[in-house]
Amino acid sequence: MEYTSREMMTIVAAREIKDGDIVFCGTGISMLAAMAAKNINAPNSIIFFETGSIDAKLEEIPLAVADPRVMYRSSSNSGLLDAFATMQNRITGEHVIGILGAAQIDKFGNVNSTVIGDYFSPTVRFPGSGGACDVASFVPRSITFMQHEKRKFVNKVDYLTSPGHLTGSDGRKRAGLAPGGPQMVITNMAVMRFDDETKEMYLAGCYPGIKNEEILENMEFEVDVSQAQEVAPPTAGELKILREKCDPQRLIL
Secondary structure, eight states, X not given: OOOOHHHHHHHHHHHHSXXXXXXXXXXXXXXXXXXXXXXXXXXXXXXEOTTSEESOOOSSOOSSTTSGGGGTTOSEEOOHHHHHHHHHOTTTGGGEEEEEEOSEEOTTOOEEOSEEEOSSSEEEEOOOOTTHHHHHHHOSEEEEEOOOOTTTBOSSOSSOOBOSSTTSTTHHHHTTOOSOOEEEXXXXXXXXEEOTTTOOEEEEEEOTTOOHHHHHHTOXXXXXXXXXXXXXXXXXXXXXXXXXXXXXXOSOO
C-alpha cells in the first residue's frame, strides 16, 4: 500500500510504545503516535498531557494539549503539577515514555528547540522548551521526531533546550539526571538509536527505498551504519486504523 512519510513516522513511533506504557506527548504527530499505539498495539497504554488530563478517551484527535477533547472521560483531570508529578513518580516513572520534537539534535541526543544562532541575537526563535526539558530530564525513555536534514543533525546544538545523553557514556549521571534519556530518533528517512555504552547515535534502520548514503549526506556528523536494517512499512491494518480511527479528517496526517 502507498503511504506518506508522516504515516511511516507515526507507525514507527507507535510500535515503540509498549502495552502498559504511560505516554507523555505534546501536540501534533506525537499525539497521533500515542493514539495509534493505543488503538493498534498497546491498548492498555495511558496517554497524559502536561495540562493535567490523564487517560482520556480520545475519540477525536485534539488540536493541542489544551484542546477540551483531551479531557473527555479522563481518569483524572487536574493540572500541570499533577501531570509532572506523574512523570516523576518513582512507581509510575519507570513506565513513562515521552515523545518530543526538535529543531536541532546532536550525536548524543541533546535537543535544541529554542533558537538558531546566538541566543541574544538569533536567526530564528522557536517556542522553547515547554515541558520538553522536564521530560528529557526525568523520563527513562524518550522518542524524538525530526526532519532529516544536515542543518538539524548538527555537531553541536546552538542551544541546549533538553538534555539527551549530554557528553555521552555517564554524562547524565555526572549531571545528576535520572537514568535513561533518549531511546530513538524518528525521521522522515530513518530510525536512529543510541549505543548502550558510548550513548552515541547510530543508524538502526532505513525506510524502504532509502540508502545509508542518503542518510549520512543529510547529517553533519558520522554515525555507525553497520546495524542498519530496512524498517518494515506500515501494514494495511495499521494504515486503516491510523486513517479511519485516529485521524479521519487528516488534521495531522
